Amino acid sequence: MAFLRRAGFALGLPIVLFTLWWVTSASSTDFYFPPLSRIVDSLVEEWFGPRLADDVLPSLIRLTAGYLIAALVGITLGVLIGTYKRLRDLLEPVLEFFRAIPPPVVVPILMLIFGIENTMKIVVITFGCMWPILLNTAEGVRAVDSVLSDTAKTYRISGAARLRNLILPAASPQIFAGLRQGLSVAIILMVISELFAASDGLGFAIVQAQRSFAIPEMWAGMLMLGLLGFLLSLLFRLVENRWLAWYHGLRRAQRAG
Amino acid sequence: MSNSPPVTVYEPAADNADAGVAPQSTRPRRSLGASPVVLGAIGLLALVALFEILPRIGVLNRRFFPTSTEIGSALIDQVQQSEFWVALLDTLQGWALGLAIAAVAGVVLGIIIGSSQLLRDITASTIEFVRPIPSVALIPLAVLLFGTSIESKLLLVVYAAFFQMLIQVLYGVQDVDPVAQDTARAYRFSFVARVRYVTWPTALPYVMTGLRLSAAVALILAVTAELVIGNPGIGNRLAVAQSSGAIAATYALVVVAGLLGVIVNLVFRFIERRALSWHPSQRGEVAV
Amino acid sequence: MLEVNGIKKVYEGKSRTVEAVRNLTFTLQKGEFACLVGPSGSGKTTLLKIMSGLLDPTAGEVLLDGKRVDGPPPGMAIVFQEYGRSLFPWMSVRENVELPLKQKKVPAARRKELVDESVAAVGLADVHSAYPWQLSGGMQQRVAIARAIAYEPQVLLMDEPFAAVDAQTRADLEDLVRDLWHRFQVTTLFVTHDIDESVYLGQRVIVLSSSPTVIRDDVAIDLPEERDQLHTRSSPRFAELRARVFEQIHRPVEGQAHGVATHAPDVIAPSGATAVSATSDGGH
Structure with a gap:
């Protein structure tokens, strides 16, 4: 019963909205707002057809590459900056500045330097989503509990073991917060980097559709992008729940206590 | 577990972002040497200096990386x-x-x-x-x-x-x-x-x-x-x-x-x- | 075994300097169980941090087996008051106990033995795979104690370990600590602000003044070895010892009574203290 209730709540409104869209658009003659049935047709035929390999896959590969590099660089630098106070003081204003630059504005510059191929797109994604990861990691490392840190010291846990057993796990809730912010930035930049100059990719295909007034296809592309954003955040949530199971449990215990 | 929070979808997201594990961290603060403000200023100056020197000595391609002075004068040009x-x-x-x-x-x-x-x-x-x-x-x-x-x-x-x-x-x-x-x-x-x-x-x-x-x-x-x-x-x-x-x-x-x-x-x-x-x-x- | 020689610690602040600890000297014999009691804010934690090498003293030195402590020495374990913050929340009870052993490069088989033994010794054998935060406060502190014991330290330092648990749990833990000390014969220094606890637990009570901290008294506890919460605490001798410690703590500081920051009197009988400690010696 409780399960049915939950399922009802989870699916209720989406079903209502979808039906509403379907019915009100069914006889639509407005060029810009085609019937949902046609959009879904296009989604199934085009986006889950040839475009899946031609456009979606390249986008995803670039996203993954850029994101992973950003995670690696961001966490590494974040640990360093979080560990050494002097370094942090030295770099803080610089980092604040870089973080504040709206990431898409560096696309024109990176285009000049790296051309318009995959390298540029990956660098754009990396550059944009590195800052939240880096800054959150640094903050997490800085805030490692002093008692925990003393405990590790008295048991002579140092070097790599300290990093693995103390620093990284202790900072992991914030590292994940940074990674989550980074992921949404990465998706945005994946699309943006394909808008300027590209021969394939989700962003490219959607704009192509818009420019050639293939409206149902454009709508389908937007839905595809939405679906992708949703699925990636779902995947992220799954990974996070696994990794941070201890943290969520700890927080629940603290709140109950 | 009596008052475990309702399982809503907003909760986990709002739950752990930026909320540190250990807010009561009390590490000793050393006040040796330069203050954070001075160090931060040095950091910014170093960034400007790097952008001046690296393109000049050719480490960065000057076609793509103008020097700090060039950027600065372009900025002045803009604001006018x-x-x-x-x-x-x-x-x-x-x-x-x-x-x-x-x-x-x-x-x-x-x-x-x-x-x-x-x-x-x-x-x-x-x-x-x-x-x-x-x-x-x-x-x-x-x-x-x-x-x-x-x-x-x-x-x-x-x-x-x-x-x-x-x-x-x-x-x-x-x-x-x-x-x-x-x-x-x-x-x-x-x-x-x-x-x-x-x-x-x-x-x-x-x-x-x-x-x-x-x-x-x-x-x-x-x-x-x-x-x-x-x-x-x-x-x-x-x-x-x-x-x-x-x-x-x-x-x-x-x-x-x-x-x-x-x-x-x-x-x-x-x-x-x-x-x-x-x-x-x-x-x-x-x-x- | 463990010598504290003329330890002094001054915190340099921006506007004022605070002398937390002033010229402390005492010695712990091997296998001894000593309690360090003093009012809140009497620099006990500072002293403990210096002894464990987490903090550098302004003057003086700590010697462990004749070797100067400058950084956490091997063979020393600490149990902190903040059990909730001294256990690794991302590790199970077992992993928490095992981690320092891995770091010490203890072979896996021996590691398992040590972990099993110490977890069982504190009565947590059936929750060894739980996370610490799933346990009550008292049980969490048991985990921290198990971890310290498994480490097979020469010296065990405990910093007000039971200050944050309820009274009944506290009594249980006190008996547990005495029991473990009998079993493993670890040199133990137990810091507390609770006079009753200090008298009940150890063979010797070192009484500290409030800040700047000096040693007020060093009392040998000649209660019978077999102690229990009910009879020991109600014995006349316990009351006498308790009264003596109480008086020393509440004795006003000469020279500071009229608010002048002249020098406090010399440290009271620090050298005599070592003589008292001979009562427990014999483990050599």
């Missing part, structure tokens, strides 16, 4: 042109308007949805589905419907900033003390009075956090819209500078965009801190 200020105002206008709309909508809807368990349950899955949809997905639609007029910029800005706001407000409303809520009900406060005297004061710090996050996202989307769609503004000016080969000017405008972002962050962080100073609760915030 009235078009630059018009563009800056355009950007700020789109940003402020979009932020205002998103903030009001986010607060109103957040309070209405947050005040009712039923509404929360019904909307949770939809919000959770719609939120991760990247705002840039709306670009083609915005272009088709509004071209380069301000509405297309607003569409992107409002969409992105709205969810930041909504999530924070929902979280803030859930933080309201149930005893206070019951007290208000027992004294037969009207819904409006309950919001005014119970919900709003509790949620205010969250609203401020939401405002800070929304402001940052709104600026990103405003500039992005100008860059990609071509609405008048700093972003568009930057695209024009780049395509006409004015590299130093392009860099100068990136610096302007960055400074704009820094100012927005500082101002809203200040406002948030003011609002937080009397509020003891420790809170998380939600990702972009």
Whole structure:
């Protein structure tokens, strides 16, 4: 019963909205707002057809590459900056500045330097989503509990073991917060980097559709992008729940206590 | 486990972001040598110096990396042109308007949805589905419907900033003390009075956090819209500078965009801190 | 075994300097169980941090087996008051106990033995796979104690370990600590601000003054070895010892009574203290 209730709540409104869209658009003659049935047709035929390999896959590969590099660089630098106070003081204003630059504005510059191929797109994604990861990691490392840190010291846990057993796990809730912010930035930049100059990719295909007034296809592309954003955040949530199971449990215990 | 929190979809997201594991960290502070302010200034100067030296000695290709002085003089050149200020105002206008709309909508809807368990349950899955949809997905639609007029910029800005706001407000409303809520009900406060005297004061710090996050996202989307769609503004000016080969000017405008972002962050962080100073609760915030 | 020689610690602040600890000297014999008691804010934690090498003293030195402590020495374990913050929340009870052993390069088989033994010794054998935060406060502190014991330290330092648990749990833990000390014969220094606890637990109570901290007294506890919460605490001798410690703690500081920051009197009988400690010696 409780399960049915939950399922009802989870699916209720989406079903209502979808039906509403379907019915009100069914006889639509407005060029810009085609019937949902046609959009879904296009989604199934085009986006889950040839475009899946031609456009979606390249986008995803670039996203993954850029994101992973950003995670690696961001966490590494974040640990360093979080560990050494002097370094942090030295770099803080610089980092604040870089973080504040709206990431898409560096696309024109990176285009000049790296051309318009995959390298540029990956660098754009990396550059944009590195800052939240880096800054959150640094903050997490800085805030490692002093008692925990003393405990590790008295048991002579140092070097790599300290990093693995103390620093990284202790900072992991914030590292994940940074990674989550980074992921949404990465998706945005994946699309943006394909808008300027590209021969394939989700962003490219959607704009192509818009420019050639293939409206149902454009709508389908937007839905595809939405679906992708949703699925990636779902995947992220799954990974996070696994990794941070201890943290969520700890927080629940603290709140109950 | 008696009062384990309701399993809503907002909860985990708001739960762990930026809320440190150990807020009571008390590491000893050493005051040896240079102060953080001095070090920070040195850091900034070093960045400027690197951008002067590295292109000059050829480590960075000068075609793509103008020196600091070149960027600086391009910047001075920019601020002497009235078009630059018009563009800056355009950007700020789109940003402020979009932020205002998103903030009001986010607060109103957040309070209405947050005040009712039923509404929360019904909307949770939809919000959770719609939120991760990247705002840039709306670009083609915005272009088709509004071209380069301000509405297309607003569409992107409002969409992105709205969810930041909504999530924070929902979280803030859930933080309201149930005893206070019951007290208000027992004294037969009207819904409006309950919001005014119970919900709003509790949620205010969250609203401020939401405002800070929304402001940052709104600026990103405003500039992005100008860059990609071509609405008048700093972003568009930057695209024009780049395509006409004015590299130093392009860099100068990136610096302007960055400074704009820094100012927005500082101002809203200040406002948030003011609002937080009397509020003891420790809170998380939600990702972009 | 463990010598504290003329330890002094001054915190340099921006506007004022605070002398937390002033010229402390005492020695712990091997296998001894000593309690360090003093009012809150009497620099006990500072002293403990210096002894464990987490903090450098302004003057003086700590010698462990004749070797100067400058950084956490091997063979020393600490149990902190903040059990909730000294256990690794991302590790199970077992992993928490095992981690320092891995770091010490203890072979896996011996590691398992040590972990099993110490977890069982503190009565947590059936929750070894739980996370610490799933346990009550008292049980969490048991985990921290198990971890310290498994480490097979020469010296065990405990910093007000039971200050944050309820009274009944506290009594249980006190008996547990005495029991473990009998079993493993670890040199133990137990810091507390609770006079009763200090008298009940150890063979010797070192009484500290409030800040700047000096040693007020060093009392040998000649209660019978077999102690229990009910009879020991109600014995006349316990009351006498308790009264003596109480008086020393509450004795006003000469020279500071009229608010002048002249020098406090010399440290009271620090050298005599070592003689007292001979009572427990014999483990050599």
